[in-house]
Amino acid sequence: MIASTLIAVLVVSLIAGALAAVLVVAEYYLANYGPCKITVNDEKELTVQGGKDLLGLLTAEKLFIPSACGGRATCGLCKVKVLEGAGPILPTEEPYLDKEERESNTRLACQVKVRRDVRIVIPKELLAIREYTCCCAKIVDLTHDMKLFRLELTDPATIDYIPGQYVQLRTPPYGKNRSEVYRAYSIASDPAEKGIVELIIRLVPGGICTTYCFEHLKEGDEVRFNGPYGDFRLSESPSPIVFIAGGSGMAPIKCMLHHMKNTTNPRNAVYFFGANAVKELCLTDLMRQFESELAGFRFVPVVASTQDRPEWDGETGLVTEAVQRGLTNASEHEAYLCGSPGMIDACIKVLTGLGMPETSIFYDKFA
């Protein structure tokens, strides 16, 4: 019995070993394409051993391309522009590439084998995704349940992002919460301050991350986040802008306004800020300052209830009602919305009702 078991194991191991040996020899002679150079965005040169797929090689070099299927050409996420050295588009890639992508040499990185020097273009934002360590420099109370957290980057010391993008803030284990948790917050700061990231956070009762930020995080504490992520951003079009965002939805809009000021963007813009009560309005001074610095910008706070401040003389009612009243020729505008799914859906309904095509509406929904 023992002898036959041993023989069985031995035989199968021998066969498997022999096959593996054949493959190793074959790989050495057949799949050895020598060292190849990968030039990334004409800036960075990587020297790799040829014969493997581009996705795997880039991951090994710590350039993370998103991929959900692990290189089997079924998710279509790992798109990268390969300008030289990729050979023709493979049939496995075809279902995932539209005409425009084919013409711009976009390929699936998991299917492209590197057999000679290649030149690739990776979207800058993918290159920039990484973990940042920073110090919580300042916590500012904006309203009774909203705070602004000013984070000074320590490692790396600066960050490049596109106004409108968000980061994933790390909450370390605390209290009953035993594992670290990541939550997404839009960057609110002035993009010109490359060493600073500001986040506007509203307390969610029972929320793991917001409770941590409100009750445990102190000025001087170390904070970590990764990013930047997201494709919510201003378009290149010259058409006038409608921003609609209340509460902490102001974060990406504030960032975009800083950016518009820095680049002296001449687009006309109006920002409808919705609040339930006057005491929920925040950063009004900054918005008034933007009004004086940005020629075509108007800030319209809209308050649903004026019970707490009866002397309020601005817009009242729901923010959607104010948009309906205040927005003329909506079809020529572009809208940028940030807030809860309910608020965004309501706004899209109103805007399309006013004649704005859905392709002109951009939004960042809080999940």
Next chain:
Amino acid sequence: MNLGAEIWQAVTVCVAAVFTQNILLAYFLGLCPFIGVSREVKTAFGLGLAVIFVMTATTLLNWLAYRYVLQPLGLEFFRFILFIVIIAAFVQFVEMAIERFSPFLYQQLGVFLPLITVNCAILGASLFMVIRDYSFIVTIGYGLGSGIGWFLAIMAMAGIRQRLANERIPAGLQGPGITLIIAGLMALAFIGFTGVLQGR
């Protein structure tokens, strides 16, 4: 059994494997690539060809390994492990060789090879070949027939799906849902072939 009779049996087994015993539509093996890579006829064609090639070659290799290694040693129960190892090694070797020596063939066929290394239809064909006690020549017919049967099924499915692309399908059924329903209908149609053979 003389050679003539064996060849005739191989042909019969081959035809049966294509139609009445279709490995995909009668046994529902090899479904993942069938669902995943049947969106376009062109891709399905390449994958189907790769399956024909790999299935024929690996059933033969596995027949040899079974007959001359496992049987004499009384190690038949090891066939699952050995078959899968042989299939994986063979596919990888062929892929490397094609990639090196024929970029054209690699473009058309080679890229699909990694997708079917762990395809259960390939292993299934080898196991059926053992269970049914086929001779070497009949195994050629069986491997080829199973491959062609799989090829036909995925080509038909890709053709149907291309036409379906512009149809209004209920949201819940889009993608794999409707594909599985169609596969079921195709299986029903293929059952019809059983009558053809029996009515002879």
